[in-house]
Amino acid sequence: MNTAAISPAAPASSATFEQIAELERKYLLQTYNRYPVVFTRGKGVFVYDIDEKRYLDFVSGLGVNALGHAHPRIVKAIREQAAKLVHVSNLYYHEYQGPLAEKLCALSGLNRAFFSNSGTEAIEGSIKLARLAGHRAGGEAKSRLVALDGSYHGRTFGALSLTGQDKHRKGFEPLLEDVTFVKQNDLEGLRAAVNDNTCAIVLEPIFGEGGIYECSVEFLQECRALADRFKVALIFDEIQCGLGRTGTIFAFQSFGVTPDIVAIAKPIAAGLPLGAFIAKEEFATAISPGQHGTTFGGGPLACRIALEFLAIVEEEKLLENVNKVGAYLHQELQGLVEKRAAATGVRGRGFIQGIQLEIPARPIVDAALAEGVLFNSTQDTVMRFLPPFLMEEKHIDKGIRVLKKLLGKKRK
Numbered sequence: 001m002n003t004a005a006i007s008p009a010a011p012a013s014s015a016t017f018e019q020i021a022e023l024e025r026k027y028l029l030q031t032y033n034r035y036p037v038v039f040t041r042g043k044g045v046f047v048y049d050i051d052e053k054r055y056l057d058f059v060s061g062l063g064v065n066a067l068g069h070a071h072p073r074i075v076k077a078i079r080e081q082a083a084k085l086v087h088v089s090n091l092y093y094h095e096y097q098g099p100l101a102e103k104l105c106a107l108s109g110l111n112r113a114f115f116s117n118s119g120t121e122a123i124e125g126s127i128k129l130a131r132l133a134g135h136r137a138g139g140e141a142k143s144r145l146v147a148l149d150g151s152y153h154g155r156t157f158g159a160l161s162l163t164g165q166d167k168h169r170k171g172f173e174p175l176l177e178d179v180t181f182v183k184q185n186d187l188e189g190l191r192a193a194v195n196d197n198t199c200a201i202v203l204e205p206i207f208g209e210g211g212i213y214e215c216s217v218e219f220l221q222e223c224r225a226l227a228d229r230f231k232v233a234l235i236f237d238e239i240q241c242g243l244g245r246t247g248t249i250f251a252f253q254s255f256g257v258t259p260d261i262v263a264i265a266k267p268i269a270a271g272l273p274l275g276a277f278i279a280k281e282e283f284a285t286a287i288s289p290g291q292h293g294t295t296f297g298g299g300p301l302a303c304r305i306a307l308e309f310l311a312i313v314e315e316e317k318l319l320e321n322v323n324k325v326g327a328y329l330h331q332e333l334q335g336l337v338e339k340r341a342a343a344t345g346v347r348g349r350g351f352i353q354g355i356q357l358e359i360p361a362r363p364i365v366d367a368a369l370a371e372g373v374l375f376n377s378t379q380d381t382v383m384r385f386l387p388p389f390l391m392e393e394k395h396i397d398k399g400i401r402v403l404k405k406l407l408g409k410k411r412k
């Protein structure tokens with residue numbers, strides 16, 4: 001089918017789904033278990049496949065497309081900047097890295113930023129900084145890391161070493177050996193794990209890939225107290241839960257506990273690769289020129305788009321929408337859980353929520369795809385919702401209707 005006839009935005013390619021999938025089967029490392037659909041374009045909260053079938057998007061490209069697809073201001077800014085300057089390297093200044101760092105510091109209350117290309121690199125940089133600060137404060141021995149069972153921090157060796165899930169670690173050992181794992185919200189375990197040799201506590205305030213489990217305020221406060229007492233860097237991984245998804249610009253503002261370093265990425269540049277970590281001055285000063293760097297990170301295109309992303313979130317009052325529609329989503333999911341036997345609980349807040357199923361979630365996601373709705377599953381039995389910040393109540397209604405149909409049997 002010639003999609004160009006329907007949409008001027010569609011590419012000229014005439015490859016079929018089968019041809020596209022076959023080529024990937026032959027030439028790509030087989031690391032992904034993709035859904036059987038090829039997307040060609042998106043608009044707002046919808047994406048369109050190769051046959052122009054429309055899908056309502058509750059996934060946002062795994063939390064990245066917070067402004068939905070093809071936001072007019074983002075499209076315009078990318079066009080303009082692409083015609084001016086895409087890359088210069090970190091050998092030189094450009095106009096956008098400083099203002100973006102200033103903005104992120106103002107929003108977080110922290111003092112200095114470093115820009116990477118991805119979330120996992122933001123975590124790597126954070127733990128490198130924590131090691132330097134640890135060694136400065138307590139010598140070589142102050143190097144141990146504390147992380148949480150069930151967490152997810154990325155796929156590089158450092159980030160993987162902090163990831164508390166065997167399924168991701170298996171086959172890649174030995175990893176960093178100086179990591180102690182603690183159960184989420186286990187105060188006793190936490191107190192036993194942190195000591196003078198600890199240089200960092202690393203955690204997601206809300207587990208994303210781990211299944212939408214929240215840290216308790218009490219647990220986060222205890223992390224803060226121990227970090228202060230033992231001169232430890234408290235590092236929050238807000239790569240998934242941060243930048244508006246909880247209804248505040250940083251998730252830590254929803255919990256009232258401020259970290260020393262925060263890592264962000266996913267939605268920051270509206271789909272262009274960009275990550276960052278932002279640190280308090282007392283940690284930031286532990287690093288000197290030459291000790292960390294990146295070729296691509298913080299380039300003019302990505303930084304300009306990130307500034308535009310933050311401006312749009314503010315000017316379009318999207319946090320208000322996340323709070324309002326997020327509460328509606330929670331209430332509707334709660335209603336679903338009360339009526340459907342296969343669903344047992346709702347977790348999360350704002351636009352990072354999940355429901356616990358008693359059955360495998362992937363077949364539900366597969367069936368929803370046929371119904372024109374994109375959902376995501378994680379940890380086998382959790383349906384995860386990471387909608388674009390533009391989503392309205394009528395879209396939630398559509399998603400809930402499909403879920404009701406697919407979850408079948410009523411609770412007795």
Ligand SMILES: *Cc1c(COP(=O)(O)O)cnc(C)c1O
Nearest residue numbers: 118119120152153154208239240
């Ligand atoms: C996605 C994610 C990462 C890794 O980010 P990448 O951009 O995939 O490298 C790390 N931590 C959390 C919480 C994430 O959700």
